[in-house]
Amino acid sequence: QVQLVESGGGLVQAGGSLRLSCVASGRTFSTGDMGWFRQAPGKEREFVAAISRIGGGIFYADSVKGRFTVSRDNAKNTVSLQMNSLKPEDTAVYYCAATDRRYYNVYDPLSYDSWGQGTQVTVSS
Secondary structure (H helix, E strand, C coil), X not given: CCEEEEECCEEEECCCCEEEEEEEECCCHHXXXXXXXXXXXXXXXXXXXXXXXXXXXXXXXXXXXXXXXXXXXXXXXXXXEEECCXXXXXXXXXXXXEECCCCCCCCCXXXXXXXXXXXXXEEXX
């Protein structure tokens, strides 16, 4: 497994921006696909974005498409989530996740084997 540590969360007003980062350690980072999920109080964990091993495959939830951008730097073992035009409904704990599987449902959190501890994002109206 890989160890993941997120950072970059915080409190921001609606319309603002935040950039989340996730640093990986423990195995070769470039061999894994990476995902971002979020979980609001009382709700299930939901898919936000994902990026493939070499960045060729990128996926977004409809709710964040056009506002969020996922990227990775394999040389720095880092995956990032740039979040623009934030809305109060984006408020949640954001998690990064990793998987080594070749065939899986990118939108399903059960597809991912390693998780970070999460970082809180709060968007005020």
